[in-house]
């Protein structure tokens with residue numbers, strides 16, 4: 001049955017153990033499990049993500065028809081239960097859900113706002129791996145003009161779709177545990193009208209296949225990825241592939257309106273990826289690249305392996321920023337949104353490093369320029385506590401970068417860059433928090449740093465500590 005009503009999810013659904021349930025000894029106390037929580041536990045985004053399981057892999061087999069703006073298909077989610085589960089949630093915004101199975105058996109489901117609540121035929125025991133298949137379809141409804149985030153999610157364009165989902169727009173195109181704390185690998189199998197190109201994360205597993213008037217593209221991201229970095233941006237594109245000087249495969253694509261930018265996008269993305277590999281540690285993924293689409297998003301997004309630029313020709317600085325995110329944000333991911341400076345402060349600092357390296361202002365000059373200016377909007381917003389109502393505030397970017405510069409002055413260049421590489425190595429393909437960064441800064445730097453972080457990350461005033 002298709003249930004589109006927004007009635008409250010009924011926790012009692014899972015209370016009765018079906019007769020075929022495993023023996024009581026296999027499940028703590030023989031209970032039939034308890035409902036998985038509707039949120040993963042991020043205090044600022046209480047409904048984002050879900051509790052009670054950990055996703056290992058998403059398999060997305062989808063078709064998109066730009067003329068009817070319809071997305072259709074099956075999402076297969078492989079997960080492991082972290083508690084005995086009577087039922088669990090997935091995040092999904094809109095669409096008609098046609099069927100849900102768990103380990104091949106029909107499951108019942110209800111919709112509750114952006115929660116898809118699934119009750120498997122049998123409870124799932126803690127520690128068990130299970131596979132959920134969701135058949136769904138409809139017109140994607142991206143998050144539009146949200147107060148400070150603009151439009152994000154699966155965004156239909158003239159010739160296809162621009163798919164960039166930070167912070168929580170993955171649910172606008174597939175059912176998921178939509179929070180960066182739960183990373184997973186991805187397979188994409190996407191069919192579109194012939195003549196269009198589908199650009200997803202990772203690498204193509206085989207050449208696109210055209211049959212009749214349809215083409216199918218298969219991509220795989222074999223490194224864990226947060227849901228907001230997943231993409232299937234599609235449309236008319238010119239593509240250039242090759243390798244960087246250091247041998248990293250590069251995939252660059254431009255909407256026809258930006259075709260004159262294709263070669264520079266390719267070359268700069270290759271050059272920047274190579275350079276950051278010498279500064280931040282080995283490149284964490286199997287390919288790099290970039291995509292320029294003609295949708296004016298007003299921002300770029302660091303989609304894993306392929307940053308996307310929404311309706312503008314990126315300069316070197318933005319490319320340097322988005323590719324720095326491959327280490328800071330994509331490989332080492334945040335655990336909660338208030339730590340967003342771990343992404344944006346670091347990527348902004350990378351812009352300063354890139355400018356210095358290429359004959360522009362030194363990082364020190366850039367720091368002094370901001371520190372000497374009237375920047376009350378930054379001084380009032382402590383970047384170590386990114387605010388839900390203004391997540392991407394300039395303070396999270398610029399004052400976050402200033403924090404790193406003050407740290408660099410304190411512990412010196414050698415220790416500072418050793419710290420960045422220790423950070424990317426220790427938490428590669430994983431998640432981390434601000435307290436973990438502070439602890440590592442103190443250990444690797446060999447100096448007390450608490451005063452510095454208190455002032456720069458957590459005080460709503462202009463810090464006086466500058467080294």
Ligand code: ARG
Pocket residue numbers: 148149150151152165166167299300301302321322344392
């Ligand atoms: N992480 C992106 C960047 O700094 C910004 C994403 C903004 N997202 C949004 N929905 N406006 O490059």
Ligand code: ZN
Pocket residue numbers: 321322325343344347
């Ligand atoms: Zn950024």
